[in-house]
Amino acid sequence: MSEASLKQNVAAARREHLVPGREIHLRGMRGYPFCEVGLITGTTQDNAIANLWNTTGASEPTPEQFDALDVDAIAREYGALRAWLNPIRHWMFDRLDIREAGDDRTFGSITGTWIGASAATLTEEIVQGSYDPAYIQRDHAFTFTYGEGSEVYVLDAPDGEMFVMESFTQSWDPTLREGNLAHLYSRLDLPDAWGFRAVTLDQDLEVSSSIDNLAHVLHDDLHNVYQGSDVGRAFSGDLMPANPPGYAG
Numbered sequence: 001m002s003e004a005s006l007k008q009n010v011a012a013a014r015r016e017h018l019v020p021g022r023e024i025h026l027r028g029m030r031g032y033p034f035c036e037v038g039l040i041t042g043t044t045q046d047n048a049i050a051n052l053w054n055t056t057g058a059s060e061p062t063p064e065q066f067d068a069l070d071v072d073a074i075a076r077e078y079g080a081l082r083a084w085l086n087p088i089r090h091w092m093f094d095r096l097d098i099r100e101a102g103d104d105r106t107f108g109s110i111t112g113t114w115i116g117a118s119a120a121t122l123t124e125e126i127v128q129g130s131y132d133p134a135y136i137q138r139d140h141a142f143t144f145t146y147g148e149g150s151e152v153y154v155l156d157a158p159d160g161e162m163f164v165m166e167s168f169t170q171s172w173d174p175t176l177r178e179g180n181l182a183h184l185y186s187r188l189d190l191p192d193a194w195g196f197r198a199v200t201l202d203q204d205l206e207v208s209s210s211i212d213n214l215a216h217v218l219h220d221d222l223h224n225v226y227q228g229s230d231v232g233r234a235f236s237g238d239l240m241p242a243n244p245p246g247y248a249g
Contacts, residue, residue: 029094034088036112100141216228
């Protein structure tokens with residue numbers, strides 16, 4: 001019998017974990033703490049997938065709870081090849097809408113909701129800290145809304161693509177706070193011709209996946225996460241730079 005393909009394994013995961021009709025709609029999300037647990041399954045490197053459980057709306061993990069997670073024990077408990085942990089982060093948008101959500105699972109003392117499955121190589125090896133964006137599977141069920149009047153933090157790539165911060169973490173810099181993100185430029189090791197700026201929105205900005213169900217995502221060198229405009233397809237509005245790349249904003 002031939003091996004299942006990556007696409008077939010992703011489809012099988014949706015059938016197993018998706019809860020028909022379950023949706024998540026949350027407001028007041030800015031600063032909300034969350035983490036993720038991924039369970040890696042498959043039979044080859046090419047067809048291995050990561051099922052992701054995100055704690056948003058299900059529990060608010062503390063650093064102590066996260067540090068107590070044992071990836072080997074989690075993998076054994078759920079019969080996975082291995083487990084993967086995404087450290088505690090804080091959302092930077094104002095509203096979250098997920099129109100397709102899955103089952104809940106408890107890992108240690110935290111609970112997460114299944115939010116999808118994608119290629120394990122992308123989930124585990126997304127080029128963290130390198131300013132090298134990668135496409136990850138994130139279907140149209142997800143929308144992040146940054147409200148009018150909110151301050152958002154934008155990376156400008158040399159090719160003109162704009163990346164808006166979706167979450168920040170203190171895992172690599174414990175002194176990082178929402179209150180000092182506007183001055184992040186001085187703390188980042190930006191590549192040549194990249195810029196960083198803080199922008200106060202004059203209208204709501206909705207961020208979703210592009211038409212092919214992929215999100216263009218990168219990590220800065222402090223491992224904060226940004227999603228790209230993807231030639232304007234992922235943003236409901238524009239964040240045109242006021243200055244050339246390489247400025248502090």
